[in-house]
Amino acid sequence: MAEMKPHISIKGEELFEIAHFPVTNSVLTTSLVVVGFLFIASYYFTQVKKNKRSLGFYAINELLTMIHGLMEGVLHNKIKMFFGLLGSFFFFILLNNWSGLIPGVGTILWKVQEHGETHMIPLFRGGTADLNTTFALAAVSVFTAQFFGFKYLGAVVHLGKYFNFKDPVMLFVGILELILEAARILSFAFRLFGNIFAGEVLLTIVPFLLPVYLSFISAPMYFMEIFVGLVQALVFVILSTIFINMATSHDH
Amino acid sequence: MDAESMRLLGTALAIGLGAIGPGLAIGLIGSRAMEALGRNPEAEAPIRTTMILAAAFAESVAIFALVVALIIKFV
Numbered sequence: 001m002a003e004m005k006p007h008i009s010i011k012g013e014e015l016f017e018i019a020h021f022p023v024t025n026s027v028l029t030t031s032l033v034v035v036g037f038l039f040i041a042s043y044y045f046t047q048v049k050k051n052k053r054s055l056g057f058y059a060i061n062e063l064l065t066m067i068h069g070l071m072e073g074v075l076h077n078k079i080k081m082f083f084g085l086l087g088s089f090f091f092f093i094l095l096n097n098w099s100g101l102i103p104g105v106g107t108i109l110w111k112v113q114e115h116g117e118t119h120m121i122p123l124f125r126g127g128t129a130d131l132n133t134t135f136a137l138a139a140v141s142v143f144t145a146q147f148f149g150f151k152y153l154g155a156v157v158h159l160g161k162y163f164n165f166k167d168p169v170m171l172f173v174g175i176l177e178l179i180l181e182a183a184r185i186l187s188f189a190f191r192l193f194g195n196i197f198a199g200e201v202l203l204t205i206v207p208f209l210l211p212v213y214l215s216f217i218s219a220p221m222y223f224m225e226i227f228v229g230l231v232q233a234l235v236f237v238i239l240s241t242i243f244i245n246m247a248t249s250h251d252h
Numbered sequence: 253m254d255a256e257s258m259r260l261l262g263t264a265l266a267i268g269l270g271a272i273g274p275g276l277a278i279g280l281i282g283s284r285a286m287e288a289l290g291r292n293p294e295a296e297a298p299i300r301t302t303m304i305l306a307a308a309f310a311e312s313v314a315i316f317a318l319v320v321a322l323i324i325k326f327v
Contacts, residue, residue: 008326009326010322010323010326010327190312190319191308191315194312194318195315197322198315198318198319198322231304232308234304235304235308
């Protein structure tokens, strides 16, 4: 029992290389989740055409309707333009958050050679528990808001929000808002990453501390992680919606 | 005081002190939400949604502190 420590790594470890592109364990898991989602989407699509539809179809439909209703309350009639992106965000983040909880993710190990010594690293790792994924999602969200701000308002009005030459106070506030946009990327990325990664660390450490016959104590934490995965996906999408709405509407 | 002890101390302080503010904030958000709900029980759905949204904002500050603590410990 001397050197047994739980394996916690803050970054995804590289499994192999495909043409000098390092494939990490989180890239592998995300690819599998996307393939799984394609199956769910094709199932939904075949069920739409039938007359008697199954229960799974109505469950997915209800979820989509709730998300659509939530966003329509904020965006009103711009929802047609943005629901493709925001709905995809929701399902991508939700499935990747929950993929870290599937039994086997994080525990199935793989032997890898690194400069002559062999490590055992987890073969799968939840997609959003890697800062690269969440940073990419946050960057896409913020750049989408900026791009559609330019498109809906025109360049002059949109840049006029940040470079406001009426008086020095408003100029300073405009510069601050610009910095706030950049900080928004970091905030989105770290919120999602921190929640999911901390959940993974919790679910690794708590069974490590308990004897085997008491490990049912980690069951409430498992349910809380399911809930946190759902809430964080929802929060990401609602915040993206609000910022897109703010960027594309004539306010102030 | 060698580096290893300071690292452990830094981890504990980062998350310990970093959770004070968000804890208070989420408590205040919940209490004001319940007050608003008591005044106007018909507006339950918007109050509930806005409360969860505001609580997620406040919690993200605690998560930033947790990420710093994890980076100190494991990197």
